[in-house]
Amino acid sequence: MSNEHENLKSFIEGHPSIKYLFTGGKGGVGKTISAAGLAYYFASQGEKVLLASLNPVHSLSSLFSQDLTGGGIEKISGMENLYAVEVDIRERVKKYKEQLSEKLRWFMKWADIPLKAEEFVDIAATNPAFEESAMFDNTIDIMLKEGENFDKIVFDTAAVANAVRLLGLSKIYGLWLNRMIESRKEALSLRVKLSFRKEKAMEEIKRDPMIKDLLDMNERIREAKKIFNNPEKTAFFFITLPLALPIAVVKRFIKMVQSFDIPTGGVIVNGLLKREYLKKGKVTEYLVNKYNEQQHYMEIIKRDLWPSVRAIIPLYPTEIIGLKTVAKVAEDLINWKP
Ligand SMILES: Nc1ncnc2c1ncn2[C@@H]1O[C@H](COP(=O)(O)OP(=O)(O)O)[C@@H](O)[C@H]1O
Ligand SMILES: [Mg+2]
Secondary structure (H helix, E strand, O other): OOOOOOOHHHHHHHOOOOOEEEEEOOOOOOHHHHHHHHHHHHHHOOOOEEEEEOOOOOHHHHHHOOOOOOOOOEEOOOOOOEEEEEOOHHHHHHHHHHHHHHHHHHHHHHOOOOOOHHHHHHHHHOOHHHHHHHHHHHHHHHHHHHOOOOOEEEEEOOOHHHHHHHHHHHHHHHHHHHHHHHHHHHHHHHHHHHOOOHHHHHHHHHHOHHHHHHHHHHHHHHHHHHHHOOOOOEEEEEEEOOOHHHHHHHHHHHHHHHHOOOOEEEEEEEEEOOHHHHOOOOOOHHHHHHHHHHHHHHHHHHHHOHHHEEEEEEOOOOOOOOHHHHHHHHHHHHHOOO
């Protein structure tokens, strides 16, 4: 068994308790269709599945030709056990901004900085990483809130790199939070010392909303990390086309994810031209060139990534829209053998 190639089917069967699956990779490589194919497969096996999209564009609505933009969890019509949610990231960013400015306002007041917090928040919020932090925060939200309600949650997320960086950052963030909490305690205990009614002041520390808030946030990240780092719960899948750039991106992601102790599910190669395409009908030089180019990159995939490759999805004659074609992706994913 140990020297047999682990394909998607054997990987899934070998990890029945995995609940959170992620698809990552460069733009346009097939993250959304792979996430949908995975979700469809699990649903077809009778598991209750949530497909969650945290992309700035509403890709699931167009994939399923169903309006999912309401922000709530919707059942996919025509498929048992399959649910989807598309998060409105703009709404989330707005909320995130409000929360951050409250914290900053408090901090600046405490540190005696005579400036308006909002200006700093605006600068921070124009950073693209801010949007991705909001997405990441939302991912944690869905994991913690919906984990009990579904057997599997498949995340179609553009923000893998950032999510991973943020997890790494969470260590620093944790330290920063601890420092904030300590500072807050110091500030309050000074008040206790100066206070004539010490007991009452101590009560105040325990009830302090800022300390409570900071501790909650710390706890949330701690919980999320526990899930993210657990190979029996989580798997990141990396999607690539047989092309130079997406392969390079996947290699980088894998290194990054592993350095943060996040379990990888493996690599899915998408969009491969089948050899039989060259036999059917009129074969143009263009198609032959494309085919040969892909074969060259398949050699590189075989050299550098092969043991991690879990499935290869062929290039279909049309784009992937509607349940039927998603079902086809699921079938090709799960039946692939090296
Ligand atoms: N194997 C494939 N065969 C045909 N079309 C595909 C295939 N994989 C993806 N597509 C199409 O390519 C586009 C990008 O795929 P998508 O999954 O949305 O990529 P991503 O989410 O990584 O940006 C979509 O229009 C999809 O229908
Ligand atoms: Mg997508």
